[in-house]
Amino acid sequence: MQVIPTEDTNCCIMVEGGKYAFACLSNPQFAQRFCRTVLTELKVAFYQQVPGAAEHAAKKEDIPSRLLSDFALKHSNPRDFDKVAEANNKIQEVSIKLQEELKKVAGEKEKLEDLELKSSEMSASAKGFEKSSADLEGMMKCRNYKLCFIIGCVVVAILLYIFVPIIKSAAS
Numbered sequence: 001m002q003v004i005p006t007e008d009t010n011c012c013i014m015v016e017g018g019k020y021a022f023a024c025l026s027n028p029q030f031a032q033r034f035c036r037t038v039l040t041e042l043k044v045a046f047y048q049q050v051p052g053a054a055e056h057a058a059k060k061e062d063i064p065s066r067l068l069s070d071f072a073l074k075h076s077n078p079r080d081f082d083k084v085a086e087a088n089n090k091i092q093e094v095s096i097k098l099q100e101e102l103k104k105v106a107g108e109k110e111k112l113e114d115l116e117l118k119s120s121e122m123s124a125s126a127k128g129f130e131k132s133s134a135d136l137e138g139m140m141k142c143r144n145y146k147l148c149f150i151i152g153c154v155v156v157a158i159l160l161y162i163f164v165p166i167i168k169s170a171a172s
Helices: 032-049 053-059 065-074 083-171
Strands: 002-005 010-016 020-026
Touching: none
Parallel strands: none
Antiparallel strands: 002 010, 010 020
16 A cells, blocks of 8 residues: 655555556545555455456446445445544543542642541530630639638538527527
């Protein structure tokens, strides 16, 4: 097979046994393997679908136009035909999905970092609350002891006020 590249087309020619020449014109964006595959398939289909291909060539009869139009339709888009291009498309789709997932993961990571920050702030706040509640509990116990002491002193004073005159009058 010979490939003749020009500015706006690639011309691929394959000569089979000196009897038949198969040619493929394609855009330069199509890989050369695309032309090679098209020509190989065209040759195989030609020999399968055209009985007595050698007699047709000797009689200079036309190749059935349906065969050529089917191949032109089938191979009009390299992405539909070229397995490498198809694989590249799938790779691009997967990489786009992967990038989207990575963006989601990055967003989730930021959310987790925010949650971790809020959690540590709440933990510090809880420790502060625990300390202040312990201080308040100590203050309340101290007040309670003072109140009990004052009530005890008042009770003792009242008892002394009542019993001291009774004891003095009994002793006299």
